[in-house]
Amino acid sequence: xxxxxxxxxxxxxxxxxxxxxxxxxxxxxxxxxxxxxxxxxxxxxxxxxxxxxxxxxxxxxxxxxxxxxxxxxxxxxxxxxxxxxxxxxxxxxxxxxxxxxxxxxxxxxxxxxxxxxxxxxxxxxxxxxxxxxxxxxxxxxxxxxxxxxxxxxxxxxxxxxxxxxxxxxxxxxxxxxxxxxxxxxxxxxxxxxxxxxxxxxxxxxxxxxxxxxxxxxxxxxxxxxxxxxxxxxxxxxxxxxxxxxxxxxxxxxxxxxxxxxxxxxxxxxxxxxxxxxxxxxxxxxxxxxxxxxxxxxxxxxxxxxxxxxxxxxxxxxxxxxxxxxxxxxxxxxxxxxxxxxxxxxxxxxxxxxxxxxxxxxxxxxxxxxxxxxxxxxxxxxxxxxxxxxxxxxxxxxxxxxxxxxxxxxxxxxxxxxxxxxxxxxxxxxxxxxxxxxxxxxxxxxxxxxxxxxxxxxxxxxxxxxxxxxxxxxxxxxxxxxxxxxxxx
Numbered sequence: 001x002x003x004x005x006x007x008x009x010x011x012x013x014x015x016x017x018x019x020x021x022x023x024x025x026x027x028x029x030x031x032x033x034x035x036x037x038x039x040x041x042x043x044x045x046x047x048x049x050x051x052x053x054x055x056x057x058x059x060x061x062x063x064x065x066x067x068x069x070x071x072x073x074x075x076x077x078x079x080x081x082x083x084x085x086x087x088x089x090x091x092x093x094x095x096x097x098x099x100x101x102x103x104x105x106x107x108x109x110x111x112x113x114x115x116x117x118x119x120x121x122x123x124x125x126x127x128x129x130x131x132x133x134x135x136x137x138x139x140x141x142x143x144x145x146x147x148x149x150x151x152x153x154x155x156x157x158x159x160x161x162x163x164x165x166x167x168x169x170x171x172x173x174x175x176x177x178x179x180x181x182x183x184x185x186x187x188x189x190x191x192x193x194x195x196x197x198x199x200x201x202x203x204x205x206x207x208x209x210x211x212x213x214x215x216x217x218x219x220x221x222x223x224x225x226x227x228x229x230x231x232x233x234x235x236x237x238x239x240x241x242x243x244x245x246x247x248x249x250x251x252x253x254x255x256x257x258x259x260x261x262x263x264x265x266x267x268x269x270x271x272x273x274x275x276x277x278x279x280x281x282x283x284x285x286x287x288x289x290x291x292x293x294x295x296x297x298x299x300x301x302x303x304x305x306x307x308x309x310x311x312x313x314x315x316x317x318x319x320x321x322x323x324x325x326x327x328x329x330x331x332x333x334x335x336x337x338x339x340x341x342x343x344x345x346x347x348x349x350x351x352x353x354x355x356x357x358x359x360x361x362x363x364x365x366x367x368x369x370x371x372x373x374x375x376x377x378x379x380x381x382x383x384x385x386x387x388x389x390x391x392x393x394x395x396x397x398x399x400x401x402x403x404x405x406x407x408x409x410x411x412x413x414x415x416x417x418x419x420x421x422x423x424x425x426x427x428x429x430x431x432x433x434x435x436x437x438x439x440x441x442x443x444x445x446x447x448x449x450x451x452x453x454x455x456x457x458x459x460x461x462x463x464x465x466x467x468x469x470x471x472x473x474x475x476x477x478x479x480x481x482x483x484x485x486x487x488x
Contacts, residue, residue, distance in 0.1 A: 004095055005407060007157045009314040010293040010307060012280075014405035015154050016095045018073045018133055020045070020465045022449045025077035025086035028115030033451050035463060036088060037471055038072040039064070041096055045072050047088075049115065054453045054475075063109060063117050064090060070103045071096060073153075078137035078146050080120075081173045085111040089148065091132040095156040099163075100129040106150060108175075125175050130164050131156055138197035138206040140222060141182075145170035149208055151192025158291070160214055160282055160349060162188050167227075183208075183220055183227035190215040194246035200257055201365055209259060211243035214280065214349040217261055217359060235366040238274065241353040247384040249395050251358060252427040259359040259367065260397055262381025266355055266374075267415050269306075271297065274352045279303065283346030285338050286316055296334045303334045311409060312337075356381045356399070360427060372399075372421065375431040379403075379416025383448035383464070389420065391459050397421040397429055400464055404444040417442045418464070438477060443469040 004014050021038040028034065032050035039045040044065040048056035064072070071094030080087040088109040097103045105127045109117040133153030137146040147170045152163025167183050168175035179187045186208075194211035201207065205222040212218060217236045220227040231237045245262030252258065264270065272278040276298035285292050292315045295306035305312060309329040313319045319337065323329035334343065356376055359367035371377070381401040389396040398420050403413040418441035421429035434440050441448075444467040450460040456476065464472040 007095075008159060008293060010295070010311070011159060012293075012295055012407060012410070013403065015156075015159060016071065017405050017444065017467045018093065018153065019071065019446060019467065020471075021073060021075045021091075022447050022463055022465050022471075023075040023077050023088065024449050024451055024463070026050075027077070027086050027088075027111055027117075029085075029113060032454060034059075034115065035451065036075055036077070037465060038075045038090065039068070040071045040073075041094065042068055044068050045075070045090070047115075047117075050453070052454055054455070059115060061116055063119060064088075064107070066119075067092075067103075067107060069097075070094075070107075074132060074134045076135050076137055078148075080108055080137075080146065080170065080175075081110055082145050082170075083111075083113065085113045087111050088117060089135050089137070091135050091150060093131040093133045093153050095131065095154060097131075097156060099131065099155050099158075102127070102129070104129050104131055106132055106135070123174065126166075126168070126177055128164070128166060130166075132163075134192060134195045136195040136197050136208070139170075140167075140197065140206050140208070141169055142205070142224075143170065145173075148175060149195050149197070151195050151210065153191055153193065159293075160191060160280065160347070162190060163192075165189055165192055181226070183229075185229055186220060186227065189218055193244050194262075196246050196248050198248040198257055200248075200361070202255075209246060209248060211246040211261060213242050213244070214240065214351055215243070216240050217243060217246070217259060233366075235368075236359065239353045239369055240277070241272075241351050241355075242380075244401075245381050245384050245399075247386045247397070249386040249397075251386075251395060251397075251423055251425075251429070252360065253394075253425045256361040256363070258361050258427075260384055260386060261357060261359065262384055262399065262401065263356040264354050264380045264403075264413065265401075265416075266377040267379060268354075268413055269410065270354060272351050272354045276301075277350035277352045278354070279351075280349040281334070281338075281343060281346045282349070283342070285342045285346055286318070287339070287342060292316070294334065294338070304332075305334055305337065308409075358427070358429070370427075372397075373429060373431050376419050376421060380413050381416075382446050385448050385450050385462055387450050387460055389459060389462075390422065394423045394425040396423045398439060398448065398462060400441045400445040400448045402442070402444050404467065414442075414444075416445075418445065439474055441466075441472055441474075443467075445469075 074091030077086040108120040155161040190212040210218040355371040420437040
């Protein structure tokens with residue numbers, strides 16, 4: 001396996017640990033939920049069939065085992081063939097393979113209606129060779145069949161270069177790339193980390209909302225013939241972040257959909273604001289012909305490199321000569337270190353918001369941001385479940401996260417164990433202590449979904465997947481002698 005930090009010495013975080021993903025559907029028509037957990041290179045995903053007693057058993061046929069060389073970091077069930085069955089789309093990503101490698105091609109498996117899957121014939125889904133991370137399905141053109149959005153996550157070995165994203169129309173079960181035709185600008189929208197289809201403006205058509213890294217929450221409005229980028233119009237463009245997850249729900253009960261967005265949180269060495277964002281320079285910063293990375297942050301109005309002299313010298317050995325002592329380097333701004341013309345030519349990315357929060361929709365269709373409570377800011381949020389989790393009829397928000405990928409001198413972002421935020425139906429979200437919620441999910445947690453097990457009415461269970469860890473299943477606690485909401 002390639003060492004990401006050898007390919008890009010000043011990479012802030014590993015990008016090859018974004019899975020596993022979880023997808024849930026009744027694939028065999030028995031009325032029970034079935035769960036697919038995506039795999040990674042050398043370890044294929046597994047489909048688990050739900051049993052009447054609430055347990056799960058691995059399906060006898062696992063056709064995706066033939067793609068063990070791929071890193072499968074995204075998965076969704078949807079009716080691709082128009083036969084009323086849950087077909088499975090798997091997004092291949094990661095950084096082990098270079099752009100264009102067949103191992104990065106996404107795959108579609110067709111369901112025979114009994115939970116047996118076969119790889120879709122060649123030509124059903126275009127070969128893209130892009131490192132993806134997320135997919136979302138909806139009948140966006142009103143043709144009666146669900147199309148696909150597939151978000152590009154990274155160009156392996158060239159972060160933060162912009163990967164390609166795709167909008168596929170479903171034409172009789174075959175997927176046709178209509179990105180440039182229907183959604184100008186979507187193909188190069190950025191490094192996409194999450195995607196949701198939802199009727200944001202209430203006109204009866206599904207709109208597309210995306211979370212991006214080093215970018216904003218993006219809103220593509222469905223005009224009935226294509227998509228218009230309403231990110232600026234909706235007041236979302238200026239709040240850029242390291243957005244990592246996304247959910248859509250009406251948290252105020254006013255009939256307008258709000259956007260719940262996960263970010264890196266406020267418990268790291270990084271800080272950002274509109275006036276003093278955290279910054280990334282990418283390009284040939286010293287005229288040697290190679291692309292380098294330099295992170296920078298403001299202090300007292302001046303922009304300083306995040307990395308120390310020794311770390312920066314990995315890519316820029318001449319720094320030791322220009323700043324012969326650590327004391328001299330400690331006073332050097334980014335402008336002191338690098339030539340002005342090189343900085344001007346480099347790509348400059350800025351994040352103005354690192355807090356996770358809710359974009360509440362105003363009556364005019366614009367959004368107002370409100371950070372989540374402090375307990376939800378202690379770690380990155382990678383997965384969000386919005387459901388009524390305590391039976392009071394009001395949507396609650398459950399968040400899971402952490403990130404074990406930052407470079408060694410930064411250290412892991414591992415302060416979280418998941419947090420349940422109880423909704424009040426008017427936009428308020430109150431943290432519930434873990435001892436009371438029972439929803440304890442530490443580790444490098446990557447995704448979470450609601451699962452309605454047999455006999456459960458109203459309040460669902462929650463499945464949580466961890467990178468290099470077990471899949472956790474939390475079920476509603478029916479024991480009246482305990483105050484815990486869920487049990488593991």
